[in-house]
Every structure is written in structure tokens, then in C-alpha cells.
Amino acid sequence: MITLDALTKSYGPATVVDAVSLEIADAGVTSIIGPNGAGKSTLLSLASRILGADAGGVTADGVDVLNAPSRAVATILSILRQEHHTTARITVRELVEFGRFPHSHGRLTPECRAAVAEALAYCDLTDLAERPIHQLSGGQRQRAYVAMVLAQDTHYVLLDEPLNNLDMVHATALMRLLRRLADERGKSIVLVLHDVNYASAYSDRIIAMRDGAVIQDGPPSLVIAEDALEAVYGMRFRVHELDGDRVAAYYR
Template sequence: MITLTGVRKSYTDEVSIGPVDLTIPEGGITALVGPNGAGKSTLLTMIGRLLGMDEGTIEIAGYDVASTHSKDLAKIVSILRQENHFVTRLTVRQLVGFGRFPYSKGRLNRHDEEIISRSIDFLGLEELENRYLDELSGGQRQRAYVAMVLAQDTDYVLLDEPLNNLDMQHSVQMMQHLQRAARELGRTVVIVIHDINFAGHYGDRICAVKHGKVVEFGTPEEIMTDTVLTEVFETPVEVIDGPRGKLAVYY
């Protein structure tokens, strides 16, 4: 379980996050949605301790994020930000191997190699594992980064816009991989996502953020309504019943 209590972050008098009180249960996919600049990525990076908070507490599985030692926290929660730029030339397998650093400190053993292979296979990258990242398509490279996060073998996985720069086909494949990770591997996955329909179809819970505050939290059935989405995104939204669930239509 992830618990945020009285969390605040201020940038200027006009731009701030919080106060945020939020409990994200274990398991499944929780999607953070909302307008641009709402504070979704800021919340995610504070949960992952890549950004400090001014007030409040964040706990993951009972561990205080602010005070837990980095080497211990890295075995509880993993996070992937939008900006994935490695200067050195790496193969897919070398990249995924970075996920084992909290355990191996760079000296991989047989157990590490097994987890690396399993993560590569899970994301369908076995035929690409010896290819360099700059030789891959954007979708393949994104899968490699997610494989690296899964190789960290944490119960909690935080992903900031994992569908960034992916086309429709690769976005669907990525969400299917994440859904499998939650269901088959027992991971608690929290993602920042812009496409509300992907959030509604693949998410188990949706957290709507607006003006730095959590304004709605619930199941897709509870959030995917005309009233809620129109209020959150400040534009007319109609939710229709499609053959495989609810779909939001913007005007």
C-alpha cells in the first residue's frame, strides 16, 4: 500500500502541489490522469523519492520514503521517468542489467542473470537483447526500459508516461505487458497516463489530479462518467458504452 498524508510541494505562490491525502491499495494498475500541469508527474516522482516534498509523509509498504535508506528503498519501489537518455552505447541486455544494481552493485551473479533473462522474455525482447538501444524503434526501446524496471524486482513499480511516443499498436502492447506484470507477477503498478480510455480499459483504479490536488479516486466505472471527466478536464466529455467497456469522447 502507498499512503500519502498531507503532502505538499511549493514552487511559487501560484504553483504548488497539495495538500494530498491518498491511499493506493496493493496490486493492479493505478492510473494518474488529469490535464497538463496538474501535478501527476510531480506526485509520482515524490512517491519515488526523486523529488523532495516540503510537508507531509509518504509510506510504501510501511516504509517512510523520506527516511528509508536508498539501498533498501530500491528493493521496494522502482521508478521510470520520461527522460530516458543514456550517453553510453548499451545493448538491451546491458540496460536491463542496470535493474539489478541494488542487489549486485554491478557484479552480476547467476541469479541476477536469470532475472534479467526473465524480464527480457516477459517483454518479448529475447530476439533483441544483443541489439544496441540506438538500433531499436521507439516502441522497442520503451519496452527495454520497462524490462529494466521489472528486473529491479520490486513489488511497487512507478512509470511516468510509459506510452510516451508510442503509436496505437505499441501503446496497446505496452498496457497489456503492464497488466500482465500486475496480475502474473503481483506488482503494484502506478502510471501517469494521458489517454483516459487506456486508463479506463486497463486500469484497476483511476486517480484524477487537477491543480495539484487529487479530485477523484475510484474504479474506472466510478471515474468514467460524463460529469467527472468534464469537471476534471474542463472540456465537454461524453462517456459511451462500447463493446469492451466505457469510452470517453471529447468535443
Template sequence: MITTSDLTKTYDKTVVVDNVSVSLPDAGVTSVIGANGAGKSTLLSMISRILDADAGSVAVDGLDVFNAPSREIAKRLSILRQETHMTARITVREVVEFGRYPHSRGRLTEECVQKVDEAIAYCDLGEFEQRGIHELSGGQRQRAFIAMVLAQDTRYVLLDEPLNNLDMPHATGVMKLLRRLADDHGKSIVLVLHDINYASVYSDRIVAMKDGVITADGAPESVMNADTLERIYDMRFSVIDLDGDKIAAYFR
């Protein structure tokens, strides 16, 4: 389990994350939603130790994130950031191999090769593994990065806006892959999403943030209602039931 206690981050006297205490499960899909500036990505960055906290603590299965060795954290928790840049000449397979660095320090073992092979196959990238990452479409490239964190073989996988710049078919493909990854491998997938309908359909839990605090937290059916969404986004919403899923439409 990932637990935060009174986690706080301030920029230029503006509190971006405000005393957030939350527990994230050790399996399933959790989506963090909210408007721009709500503190979603900052929260994820502090959990993964990309950012220091001004106050509070984070623990992953009892391990203090801010004080533990980086290698130990990287064996438990992986993160795919919103912007991932790779050298143009690097191949898909080499990208996936980066995921084994916490285990191998660059010297791949037989187990590492097996994990890379499994991740490439699982993400259906076999025909692309020797191509340059720059040659892939946006959806294929995102699958390659997901394969990289899968090869890292951590229980917790954090993704910051993994659907950025993807069209609907590719975004749907990525969400199906993440859902399958949680179900097949028993992993905890925590992702920041702007599309609340993807959060509703594919998540076990939705955590909603506004002005640096958590304003709603629960199963999709408890968060996906007009009153709650209007409080989060300051917009009008209508929510319908479509094949058992809660789907929201929003208005000016």
C-alpha cells in the first residue's frame, strides 16, 4: 500500500498540495482526476520522489520514500511521466531494457532478458522491437513506455496523463492495456487522467482533487454524479448510465 500523511507542496507561497493524507491500494486501477492546477501531477511526483515535499511523508509498503535508497524505491514503484524524451536512434527494445536498470545496473541478466521479452510480447510490440522509438505512432510509443515500466516489475505503476496527445482509439487501447495489466499481474496502477469517462469505465477507484486537496474518493459510481463533478470542476454536468458505466457530459 502507498500511504501519504499530511503531504504538502508550496510554490511561491501558493499551496499546490495541501496536507493530503491518502492510502492507495496494492492492486487495481486508481484514477486521480481534477482540473488543471488541482495538484494531481504534483501529488504523483512527490509519491515517486521526483519532487521533494515541503511537509509530510510517503511510504510504499512501509518503506519511507524520502529516506530510502533510490534503488530500493525503484524496485517497488515505477513512474511514467507526462513527457518522456528518448534519443531518436534508440530502439523499442532498448527503451524497454531501461526498465531493468534498477535490477541490473545496465548489465542484463537472463532474468532481465526474460522480463524484457515478456513485456514486449504483453504489449504486442514484437514486430516493432527493432524499430527506432521515433518511428512509432503516438499510441505505439506509449505502449513501448508502458512495456518499459512493466519490465521494471514493480507492484506500483504511476502514470501521469498517459493519454496525452492520443486520439480516442489509441487512448482506449492504452486504457485497456492498463486495465489488463492490473488484472493479469495484480499490480496497482495509479494514473492522472483528464478524461473522466475513461476514469469511470476503467478504474476501481477515483480520487478527485481541487485546490490541492482531495474532495472526493471512492468507487466510480460514488464519484460520477452531477453534484460531485460540479463541485470538482465548477461546471454543469449530466451523468447517464451506459451499459452499467457512469458517463458524464459537461456544459458551459
């Protein structure tokens, strides 16, 4: 279980994340939704020690995420953010092998190679394994970074807007893959999403944020509702039941 305890972050007078406390379950898919500037990505960065918090604490399976040795944290919790800039010349396989660094410290064991091969296969990247990542399309590169996180093989996987730059084919494929990770391997996936309908279709739990605070928290049946969404986004939604999913319409 991940426990966030009154996490707070301010930039000058603006409080971006305001004393957020949450508990994330041991398994399942948890989506964080909310308008731009609600503090979703900041919350994820704070919870994963990428960004220093002004106040508050985080524990994952009892480990103090913010103060424990970084390497110990990296074996139980992984984070993938959206910035994929590197000057280094790296192939897809080498990138995925980096995911084993917390376990191998740079020297790959046979176990590591197996994990890398499996992560590549899981993300349908085996055929692209020897390609340099700068030659890949945006969707392929995104999958390569996801494969790196899979190879890291942590119980908790945090993803910040993983569907950015993906068309619906690749977005749906990635969401199915995350769902399978939660169902087949009992992992706990936390992701920031902009598309409320992907959140609705794939999540066990949806957390809605606005102005740095959590204002809705529950299963899709509760959060994907007209009044609840209007409270989050300040705009009218129509919610329909379609083939067992709750689908929000907001185009008109």
C-alpha cells in the first residue's frame, strides 16, 4: 500500500498540491483526473520523490519513499514521466535494460536478460529491439519507455499522462496492457489521465483533483457522473451507459 500523508507543494504564493492524503491499494488501476493545473502531475512527482515536497510524507509498503535510499525505493516503485529527451545513442533493448539497473547495478544477470526479453515481448517491441530510440515514432518510443518500467518490475507503477501523443490504437493497446499488468501480476498502477472515458473504462478507482485538492474519489460508477464531473471540470457533461461502461460526452 502507498500512503500519501499531507503532501504539500507551493511555488511562491501558489499552492499547487495542498495537503493531499491518500491511500493507494495493493493492486488495481487508479486513475487521477482533473483540469489542467489541478496538481495531478505534481502530486505524482512528489509521491515518487522526483520533486521535493514542501511538507508531508510518502510510504510504500512501509518504506519511507522520500528518505530511504533511492535504490531501495526503485525496487518497489517506478515512475514514468512524459519527458523523453536524451542525447545518448541508445537502442530499444539497451533502454529496456536500464530498467534492470536497480536490481543489477549495471551488470546484467541471466534473470535480467529474461526480464528484458519478456518486457519487450509484452510491449510488442521484440522486432524493434535493436533500433536506436531516436529513429522510432512517438508511439513506439512511448512503448519502449513503458517496457523499461516493466523490466524494472516494481510492485507500484506510476505513469504521468502515458496516453499523450498516442493515437487511439496505441492508447487502447497501452491501457489494455496496464489492465493486464494489474490483473495478471497483481501490480498497482497509478496513472494521470486526461481522457475521462479511458479512466472510466479501465480504472478500479478514480481520483479527481481540482486546485491542488482531491474533490472526488471512488469507483467509476460514482465519479463518472454528471454532477461529479461538473464539480471537477466546471462544465456540463452527459453520461451514458454503453455496453457496461459509463461514457461521458462533452463535445457540445
